[in-house]
Amino acid sequence: MSSSLNRTLGNSRQWWKLWDSAAPADGNSLDPPHGQKDFKKRKKDKGRLMPAPIVPPGTREQAFVSAISSSGVAHAVTRACSGGMLRECGCDESLRGRSADGFKWSGCSDNIGYGTMFSKSFVDAKDLRVSRRKREKYAKELEQSNGKRKRGTSRRMAPVARALMNLHNNDAGREIIAQNMKVDCKCHGVSGSCEMKTCWRSMPNFREIGEVLKDKFDGASEVRAEMVGNKINLVPRDQGFKPYGKSDLIYINRSPDFCEYNPHRGSLGTHGRQCNKVSFFLFL
Secondary structure, three states: OOHHHHHHHOOHHHHHHHHHHOOOOOOOOOOOOHHHHHOOOOOOOOOOOOOHHHOOOOOHHHHHHHHHHHHHHHHHHHHHHHOOOOOOOOOOOOOOEEOOOOOEEOOOOOOHHHHHHHHHHHHOHHHHHHHHHHHHHHHHHHHHOOOOOOOOHHHHHHHHHHHHHHHHHHHHHHHHHHHOOEEEEEEEOHHHOOOEEEEEEEOOOHHHHHHHHHHHHHOOEEEEEEEEOOEEEEEEOOOOOOOOOOOOOEEOOOOOOOOOOEHHHOEOOOOOOOOOOOOOOOOO
16 A cells, blocks of 8 residues: 555545545535435335444345445545545546547546555455465365364354455445446537547446445345365355356345344344334345
8 A cells, every 4th residue: 555545544534534525516425324325215224324343244234335335445546536636646547549439538537447456455455364364274274184174164164254255245346336437528619519529437426336236235145155175165045046246245144133223233223113124125
């Protein structure tokens, strides 16, 4: 991580300043409680998604938090690059010349490549360490036992499975930005004609990313850890389901009941409001 970005995002207070400064002037801010807005119309009102450490681990709620966080970092840093707020990056200089569609690349294209790279190094670090350390430890145990798995294998695999789940969902959040990049253009010519057209690539606003992730939350795939040799893979829990894609959210554990107050599960409850314990959007 570069020195000035390290200083910029080195503590949470500076990170939220960057988050707020990257928000567009029209009010589509990168306000962290996007989960609350994205789920406010659901028949099971969650009230508020609580911070990531107390969201039930391995659930689709955790999947959403991972994806919205990683995409939020990528979006904020990319916008800061385009706005000239960071010394380490600027506009995407790879888009130059004339395109296959006949227009000229010009203006300031959003540097999503840099934003994605920074998000991976900033958001993924902890889960990468966990997955590597645990996998190496488990592979060594297998080697010492001549490939025979000891009792408690599933329990020992759980931290790796959760880390792999988080890493996939982090990537999914960033992938959704990449998939929704758009081309904006401006015409040049006499009396409004379009004799020449210049274009640049831009990100969608973060509200659009949140809406896509809300739909991905609804269609999240339940997975389980499976050993292939000495490698742990995440596969669909039901083999009749199609494999999940790069931009799909995945989860390992089914969600608890959020109707009742339970801080250990990350639930503030829904007292005084109607709550459907078997709401479709939680269990497919």
